Amino acid sequence: MTTDIARMRNIGISAHIDSGKTTLTERILFYCKKIHKIHEVKGKDGVGATMDSMELERERGITIASATTNVEWAGHSVNIIDTPGHVDFTIEVERSLRVLDSAILVLCSVGGVQSQTITVDRQLRRYKVPFIAFVNKADRVGANPIKVRDQISDKLGHRAVLMQLPIGLEGAFNGLVDLVAMKALYFDGLEGEIIRVEPVPGDLAAEAARRREELIDAASLFSDELMEAALEGRATEDMIRAAVRKGVLARELVPVFIGSAYRNKGIQPLLDAVVHYLPDPAEVENRAVDLAAGGAERVLSSDAGAKTVALAFKLEDGPYGQLTYIRVYQGSLRKGDELVNSRSGQKIKVGRLVRMHADTMVEIAEAGPGDIVALFGVECASGDTFCSPGLELAMTAIYVPEPVVSLAIEPVDKAAADRMAKALNRFTKEDPTFRTYVDPESNETIIQGMGELHLDVYVERMKREYRAEVRTGAPQVAYREAISQAVDFDYTHKKQTGGAGQYARIIGRLEPLAKGGFEFSNEVKGGRIPREFIPSCEKGFRAVLKKGQLIGFPVIGVKVIVNDGQYHPVDSSDNAFQTAAQGAFRQVYMKAKPQILEPIMKVSVEGPSEFAGNVFATISQRRGVIVSSVEDGTFSRVDAEVPLAEMFGYATVLRSLTQGKAEFTMEFQKYGRVPAQIAEMLAEQHLEAERQKSQR
């Protein structure tokens, strides 16, 4: 085991769907001698790539949950997280990014920068993750890695610089020129495991020299030493590498590497690059929130002797029982250590400690700062922080978006019901964007998530992993209600039914709040409402906002101002004021001209230009607004804003319209007003449902 922190790397592999990152991971494991045989993602050998450990992932050829694995390369210990590509699962990507110190951004030599690449780039930016780029699939027809380099500069706005030149392209792609060492590399042997180093081929010499100049120019910005040496013509390989590394760590330079994972070309140099250019855990500043000091930020130290701070970032129910993936930020983890969960205050004892390699694991005695390991039998939720007793730190909360789709599910029989409950309990702990509750009125179990595919995958997993067969209803959009006009209220709640009476009167105003959310403002003067009942009023409003009168969805964007009222020395109570608040809201809500809001999704459709017309039509038919369309030769991308309610089944429609050649991604953008006609329809449906309920 490596303990030297400088020889440790935590990397993520982020990319667009189908740019081949699972294949790339597979090759990395192979060259690092973690696996003995290469499996393809949709392999004929029926084994599937090693990282896609879930059966479902194997079947669909996509990676859903990020498995983590540890490899050794050139005396360095490298933890790799394979991240999912589909936007529906971005919570996984975002969580990985929180945990990793750096990343490899994988791009396709043909597709280049695609919509999802832009999303991933934005995430890397948000978490300030340094990265290098790998332009994969140089063997494909239409491959143009240099154009992809240009796109990283133009479309993503990075200073991208070529570190290699391809020798031949498409079918003729057979090696790389290393622009730092000025050597040609060929990948021999059955699986590219033998690297043959030769002089740069004559026909590439001039271009290689020119590209090397470009590289040195770009790298010089980060090293005066290199700049001076370059002027005098004595720049060394080490100087160039050191300067590039500085640029990468500052997130101001993106070195671009080329290869074809599928053809076993360019992987070993990429691993060298991970070691050369990406940071070790001590070079990355991590911050935590000090709960004992009112949420002040603390910079963590990468000292193995310091008190322990670690983040549980993923739970998994594997064949070996429950696993908790944990990243150590400060101090160490040893078997037998006692730690405190800073959210729940619960104490845990560290039991078995293992290092993960997709499906197999190695038991270890100790993990130091920067390490990513798994623990057995720890009860917690994803995102919980564990500290040594005496510390109360929380790793800053990972941004969790609100779910936008819900689905009613119903187990087919009693046995399935038990298993379904077990599955739901597990899934909600694993994935904070996946939620579930039982609708008190219909008694149905509702699951909520980030999109149709997101929920589909969980329904599938219930079947396969828990043998819980369920029937599903139609997906439901998470609507919201909002008022559009300010309105005054004056409401008295009075009840006299023998025994103690109830009395409360509140006066004030509702105002629309453009930024959403809820605000409560107390402007009562002279004790017209005693201070102890003010929180009761707020509580009452919060409760009533959970269900609007239009269509029964939560009301957002309201400011409540209470400025007057009355009480009774005997009959006023917490309860009476809560009830009064609810009554006040119900009484004036309709006067505040409430509107129905719906989630509007940012949709990106990519495919051959010949289908652009079809795509425009599908967007327009779905009440969508096309924001822009970009045509780059034969390839085009359409960006649009479309109401989620119209997007169900879009994948199928798009596939059949474009012969499967176009694909789309979508993510939540904002809440927007539902057009009057549809709002009326929704309100009628709601009334009808209420009527039926009351008849029952």
Next chain:
Amino acid sequence: MTITVKEEIIRRSPLRVLEKSISGGLGKGHVGVLASRKGVGKTACLVHIAADKLLQGQYVIHVSYASRVDHIVTWYEDIFKEIAKAPKMRSALDEFDDLIRRRVIMNFKQDGSRTEQVLRSLEAMIVHGNFRAETVIVDGLDFDQAGPEDLRKFREFAGRLGLEVWLSASLKKDEPLFDEQGSPYELKDFLGTIDVLISLQHHGDHVHFNLVQDHGRLAPKDLRLKLDPTTLLIAKEPRGRAL
């Protein structure tokens, strides 16, 4: 309330001055060109023209040959922010959302896209996308690569679909750029297919607008408009200051 303020803004717009000078406006089926050196402010003018149409409730397609579209989006945001500064222009955000729904940006790669293809995509947007555009803004078409034939195709397209098409032309040759009537030498071959031609020139610290051709007639005239250097909006030139 909002309506009348908006109407007032539309009525007072310096673009009304422009329209008056070109027989009431460019008109459907016609092609207008703004010509100048690079960096003088053609894009700003085109975005202002588009914003004015959007305010009037029209649908607009903005065709761009730039490498990215985000700065065009920002440009519109900025121009609407400027316009929303007008007193009483209430709920600027609401308005903006509504206006943006009627604008599409279509981006094409300069060297990869032939005019037929561009027009095909435009037609797909208008017909299949059910986007009822009345004005098309074309920014950054390379008049060196595209010949008069391409412009003729734009004009034919404008006529067939009932569109007003405004283009920008970047002048790249050596001085002098203009002949004695103010007509750019580089665009001589195109004059037959341009309905309205306006040139933008630096005069001191301001950019001035000169009408060169009005609906087929050579009609050199100072438009008494300038580009405001801080807002990048077209503005009226106070009388007496014009050259």
